[in-house]
Amino acid sequence: MDEVDIAILNLLKKDARISYTRIAEKLGVSESTVRKRVKALVEKGYIERFTIEQGRGIRAIVLINSRIESYCPSIAKQIVKIKGVEKVYEISGQYDLAAIVFAPSSREINEIIEKIRSIEGVERTYTCIVLDSHFNDSVNFSVDKVRK
Secondary structure, X not given: OOHHHHHHHHHHHHOOOOOHHHHHHHHOOOHHHHHHHHXXXXXXXXXXXXXXXXXXXXXXXXXXEEXXXXXXXXXXHHHOOOOOEEXXXXXXXXXXXXXXXXXXXXXXXXXXXXXXXXXOOEEEEEEEEOOOOOOXXXXXXXXXXXXX
């Protein structure tokens, strides 16, 4: 990964709909260069998916404890299938899993939580409602200098 790759990631992070042509103009490279580099970034796993952030609604973080830690991958696979669950992380610390959920109302958030609690192996949950979000538009990668 070099400065051009990082610049491409930064532009895509700010606007996932930006065209390859516009990226090329901003970076002073050809459109085909951008296309090839984005393809390589996807193949190498730096870009997992192109997505949108939903606006109106409620987002929550549901922290989950399992009865046995070995259940975590199985529980995560079940949770991620629930409508309204955006992502599930296996995490370290006091909790075993964290689910990011989004729904139009608190009633629907509660329904999602109840579905999570009904999964075999889930011991308890702790939910935090997201009040506001802040994020860093830049990608935090450093470019290693090649030594000759």
